[in-house]
Structures are given as C-alpha cells and as structure tokens.
Amino acid sequence: MAYDSCRPEEFEELVIKHENRLYRTALAIAGNRADAEDIVQEAFLRAYEKSPCFESEEHAKAWLIRVTINLCYSHLRSPWRRKTTTLLDSYPASDPKQDELIKEVMKLPYKYRTVIHLFYYEGYSIKEISELNGQRESTIRSQLTRARQKLKVLLEDLS
C-alpha cells in the first residue's frame, strides 16, 4: 500500500500497524517509558509532516524504525541527565529469569541494545541493521558479538 498523502484515515492505519513496534524499539533503546512515549509520538509526527511515499509495508516499517532509532540516539547522546524510572519499574517481568535478562540487556550500551533488539526481536539481518543504522556491516557484526559475549554467561544460565 502506498501512502501518497497522509489523509487521517490512512494515517491512523499506519499508526495502528506500527505503533507497538516503534514503542518496543524505543523502550529497548531509550530504556524508559517516558522517553519511549515521547519518541514514538515524535516519530509519527515526523511521518505525518514529511508524508513520505512508502513503496511497501516493509519500506514504511524500515523508515519508521530508522526515525525512531535516530530519535532515541538523539535523546541518549544529550548530556542533560534525566532522572526517570527504569523499564522494569514500568513493565515488571513475569518471572525472575525474565527480570534478570531484561536487567542485563538494559545494562548494555544503547548501541548494543539497538542491535540486540533489531536482530533478535525484529528479525533483521546484519546487512539490514547496517542500512537502518547507517553503519558498516562489520561494525554491526562486532557490536552484536560483543553484546552476545556480555550476555553469554547469563544466557547460558537461562537456557
């Protein structure tokens, strides 16, 4: 479906289709609910303002995820320190193992969290992540390897 112009009916469809995905991506990278809510609103606002003509659903999804990642990085790079609750404060885990895993993932640097989320949750390949992030494939591969190494001990325990 191509969005030639962002008429409200079509735009709401776009929001319904992608809002949870963007929200989860923002939560995974930003690490807290307040920032994630803000980022998702901003991402859709940009989509509405720019009204890009998406060639396919995949194109729309990739465009929105890319904007969300950039907005997350922009938030996280800023030196102003914000005191907010953690992700697990807002969304407690269902069991201790899950709690432990999420805590460990959230301890990773945000670039590693991005790669972990896109690779394991969104199912993107390293090549696709490099296109989304605007980084070299080798960089993404090494970030994924390092993130795995850091999580390895915990993941072994969990499995």
Next chain:
Amino acid sequence: MKTYRDYMDNLFVDENLHEKILQRTSQCPSRKVVKTNASRKHLSLVASAAVILIFFTVIYPLINIDKTSPKENAIISDTKGESTPFQEGEAINGDQSYIKNAPVFHTVKQLSDASDYIFRGVFSGIEKVDGATTWQLQMFRVNHLYKGLSEEKEIRMVGRTDADAHTLKTGSEYLVFATAYELPVYPWPLINPIYNQTVFEVKADGGIQLTNKVDKKMIPVVHSEDFLHNYDREITDSVVSVLHQPAYSVPTSYSDAAEMLANSDLAARVTFSEIEYINEYVSIGKVERIQAEYKSDPQVALPVTIAINEELKTGQEYLVFLRYDSERDGLVLAARTGAIVSPTHSEKWDEVFALFH
C-alpha cells in the same frame, strides 16, 4: 532470546498514548499537497519570486554583514545538541508527556536524595558562552552549601535562554536543588536544577518565594507551608553527607603521563582533518589519520570524531588519551587537562614518547 521476545511481546501502546499520537498529528498540517499542472505553473512563478525576495532581504545582507564563519558554524553545530548541557524538552512545563513516569517529589528527603548540589546563594549575574545559543551560565555566590563538592564560593549553573528560562534578579538570594553532570571538555560540573524548576527565591524574612513556576504535581513538597518556612531545618535533617560526590565524576588531571596512560582505554597519535568550533569550551575534531595506537582496548575503537577542549590545528600530530564512558557509550578525553599532548610542549611530548617506547 525467547525470554526477551516474550517480554517485548507484552509491551503495548496504551490508549492514552495512541490518542496522543493521533491528537498531535491531527494538530499538524501535512506538508503534502496535490499538485495539478496549473498549480505547478503558478507555484513555479511564486517560487521564483520568493527566491529573489529571500535573496535580497535575507541572504544578501547576511553575506555582507557576517562573513565570520566560526560564529555561524557554532550556532549550526549547537543545534546538533551534542554539546548543549541541557536537553530540549526536559522542562516539565514543556512537553506534558514527561510527567507521566518521572519521579514525583513528595518530601524534602526525596528532593535532597535526588540532588547532587543543594545551596543557598546570591545570584551575581550571567556569563555568556560564546557559541552557545540555547544556554548560558548563571553565577551564584554561595552563602550556605547543604550538599555538594564546591571548593570555590562560586557555583556556575546551566541556565536556559528559551521560554523555560528562569527569571533571576541580580543580588537576590536563591535556594537551589540541582543535579550534576560531567563531561571532560567542560572545566566544571554541569549543574542543572531538577526539572529546570528547583530555583527558589529566599525572601528577606528567610522564607521561600515561589517566583518561578513550580509544577505542583511533580514537586508537591515545595508547595507545603512547612517547606516554605522551615526549609533550612528540613534540608539539614535530610542530607546525609554535606560533602557529596556525584556518582559520575571526571578526573581533572593526572600527575604524570604514566598515570594518565594507566587510566586510559586508548592512547594514539593522530592528526585531525577538520576542527569544528562548537562553543568556547568545545570543538569537534575529525580524525584524519592514526599514526600509531599505543594502548588500545579491543572493546573500543578510535572514534571518527573526538570532542576536544583545546585549540588545535588541522594536519598537526597530537597524542590523545581517551577513556571509555559507559554512560555515553563512547570514548571521551581521559581527563579535563593533559589528555591531549602537542609537540609544541616538547617536554611533555618527550615524556609520553619515552613511556610508549
């Protein structure tokens, strides 16, 4: 990673957020318009006229008035937010979406625990920072320090210059609760009031005057009569240690190169191809060439750009000592001073080379 996927699968946008997204977008007109051939013709005529008008009214005078690129460059760079010591939209008065999950301060103890600095001081004026467009420094002469590390009697606080800026009167005394954040490129900690709001005027009778807007929902404690009149006792009772060290601190300097090296994650000899002026304290150097890496942690790679705090020259070799900053997930200068060694400081240069070889 099934556990991770299971967790994420259970996170959904709630109805409020969904409504907020639609509400915000509905308030924003789409830029896209349907263009017919007739309208295209008219549009091109209007556009040509506009370009001519803009050239003569805006661009032409600028070309003639300001040819000094550094200043202009700094303004452009500042919009990147990389070096601005506060975050846009942080103020609770601004975007209401921040309110939802941010901490609420019901007691003085909560406010004190969240603060790295608490002080009463006289506002002595502002200090403009060349190149900074959205912030400036507010200077306070400290009368009483309840919490924080301050060797000097003067504290610099980061102040906004936008719509959320505080109205401060020179010569008046203020009570401030602030958090501290450090970046090695700045010579002092970046001190910011909580939610950009916790700056209260102290009246002649010693009580507190809430002159600036303070959000009742987020900081209800300051609206209590007890706080307004007995804040001194309440703060003193709630502060565990006056000499409080912020959790994250940046070393000012190291006694010698060996110590600097021991505390660095990467040391290299580099040249910069471009040096972009951000403000009077910060420039961004684009690494052109790495002549040698003397110490390098396999977990970190020399970044493409380095935030520097000295006046450097492009094409000139420098020795840089960098440290991994987990909060920013990147390499920063290992200390405020001495982390960049120039060959013009021959003694220091030789000392470092002797260490490397």
